[in-house]
Amino acid sequence: MPDSLTGRRRSVLHETRCQTCSLSSLCLPLALEVEDMDQFDAIIRRRSPLKKGETLFRQDSPFTSVYAVRSGSLKQVTTEGSGDDQLTNFYLPSELVGLDGIDEEQYPGTVVALETTTVCEIPFDRLDQLSESLPELRGQLYRSMSKELRDDRRMMRLLSRKTADQRLASFFTSLSDRFRRRGYSPYSFRLSMSRADIGNYLGLAVETVSRILGRFQSQGLVEVSGREVHILDLESLIQVAEEEGAK
Amino acid sequence: MQYHDHDGSHYLTYPDAARLATGDGPAALTRALAERTPGAPLALHVRLPFCRQACRFCASQRVPSRDSRQAEPYLTRLDREMVLVSRLLGRLPAVQRLHWGGGAPAFLSLDQMGDLFDRLDARFGLSGARGRDFSIEIDPREADVFTLRHLQALGFNRLSLGVQELDLRVQKAINRIQPRVLTESLVDEAERLGFHSLNLDLIVGLPLQTPRGFGETLDQVIAMTPARITLRRYAHLPERNRPQREILAEDLPDATTRLAILEAARERLDDAGYVHIGLGQFARPDDSLTLALREGRLARDLQGYTHYPPGDQLGLGVAAISRVGDTLTRNALSLADYEAALDASRLPAGAGHRLDAAERLHRDAIEALACRRELDLAELSQAHGLEASAVLADALDRLAPFCRAGMLQRHGERLRLTPDGVWGLTHLLAAFDPARSPVS
Secondary structure (H helix, E strand, C coil): CHHHHHHHHHHHHHHCCCCCCCCCCCCHHHHCCHHHHHHHHHHCEECCCECCCCEEECCCCECCEEEEEEECCEEEEEECCCCCEEEEEEECCCCEECHHHCCCCECCCEEEECCCEEEEEEEHHHHHHHHHHCHHHHHHHHHHHHHHHHHHHHHHHHHHHCCHHHHHHHHHHHHHHHHHHCCCCCCEEECCCCHHHHHHHHCCCHHHHHHHHHHHHHCCCEEEECCEEEECCHHHHHHHHHCCCCC | CCECCCCCCCCCCCCCHHHCCCCCHHHHHHHHHHCCCCCCCEEEEEEECEECCCCCCCCCCCEECCCHHHHHHHHHHHHHHHHHHHHHCCCCCCECEEEEEECCHHHCCHHHHHHHHHHHHHHHCECCCCCCEEEEEECHHHCCHHHHHHHHHHCCCEEEEEEECCCHHHHHHCCCCCCHHHHHHHHHHHHHCCCEEEEEEEEECCCCCCHHHHHHHHHHHHHCCCCEEEEEECCCCCCCCHHHHHCCHHHCCCHHHHHHHHHHHHHHHHHCCCEEEECCEEECCCCHHHHHHHCCCCEEECCEEECCCCCEEEEECCCCEEEECCEEEEECCCHHHHHHHHHCCCCCEEEEEECCHHHHHHHHHHHHHHHHCEEEHHHHHHHHCCCHHHHCHHHHHHHHHHHHCCCEEEECCEEEECHHHHHCHHHHHHCCCCCCCCEC
């Protein structure tokens, strides 16, 4: 077993090149010409896959790189002064991890793999240099940051004004949208996060998450078995997510 | 004018159901439920008597408990009670009004609350309509923002938070340490979640309470801008209420201090724009209670003032009160009696009473004064086919001193409360109770 695992890892490492990567149309090199992509590819450090539960980096460790998720998923956990862990983000393939560390030169949260996950490490000083000569790359970097800002604002609105039903509906519709943009089915996907993680992220007790999942199922909005999610009525789910205030 | 202290009964039922002691409760409730108009609405009141800590001012039937698992046998009994009662009910429209109170309902775990809600839904059918009124009493020490989000997800849309007093000295004397921030965070979250008519409960007359300390409490409470504020009066009856024996009599504010506290409170609430609805209930001018008062449709149910038509109310749980038609029943006061009745598949009503014609007239007179602030003897006579002034002769005698004190004005057949009378309504209502003599 160890042999074959090492072998598989090695082959993953070898195969990984931006030009052949299926996510290149979503990832940082999105706007790059083929020849520029090689330059970008050259600065990337391929890493061996993270196992489920393995840490990519810890909170407060020095910021060196951003990471593009190739496969799998991760969560960001921020430990508050009181010692409470708050789940502050989920990362899916093609999304960039670590952009929030640029400013203070340290990572504001610990990032942990939710399943077997591969990432491409992009040393930030190299990325910074390269983006000076490749405006398309710089543009894409700005867009990624802007998107993260926008998502954070949306999350703030969600956490400050929405009811539990609206929060969970919004969580599903946003996941569905993220999968759709990556060319996956927006209706059927696998949740790599536990219900406790989802509750923590949405500011809900796990009992509340379970109850609303049950309700969504009985209303025919979603079907959940284990971690497999089938969205049966996306339109109604969007409606619930966008409702204002309580009923 | 001097008043004897009394337990502050607001005669939410007449006769006072909390003091009902006799009568075949199960038979009375069975008959009353059978006589209900089919399809008439029924409000549900669930009594959950558990508390983690004993507050020394407590006058409720409560069950001190450490762990929410201890509530499990009680929840099983509650379900049995629901089954027994629901068999006696005819066709029932979806329940629009539900209240959880008693001790601290949030003592239950989130899953227990969910289960109880589901059982109520299965037995009675709960409404999901926007106009429903599902309220719950919350002890802020038992709840956090997650609890409120869960309650909102269950379907609750109205909250009452027990603040009592924010003065730390008083909090220590009543064994209820509750920092202001606990209440504040819940008030904020309740607003975000769209709970309406948020009520904050305060108590006047607690040990070590001072006009200044309570004034500061009130300022902080007003700053949280709740839609409603309730001032309850503490009645020190240690021989009846065991927890109160822990309170030192010499720590209690004297009558003058209590009056000063109340007068200062009245002024502060008035300045802040709160309208005194009656019996210590205050509400903002835009609250549904204030509107109902103005439009003459204010009513009372077993929890106090409401803008809903009161209708029949079914109480579930130990010491719960039911009011169905002209029948009042009260469930067994002790947990042991309550459980024993249900284990024998009997309704746990320990006492029951069907009002006679004179009592119905008394009841309506009390409601008229409490809700419409006036009493029209001619109207009462006509509605009841009785001579109201004769039936109420004793009560009218006892009200005479209040007329002299300027709390009540009599114009022929009509008696009308003055603003002072609204303020002292508790004492006036006691005049209708033959068991009380309120004036010395």
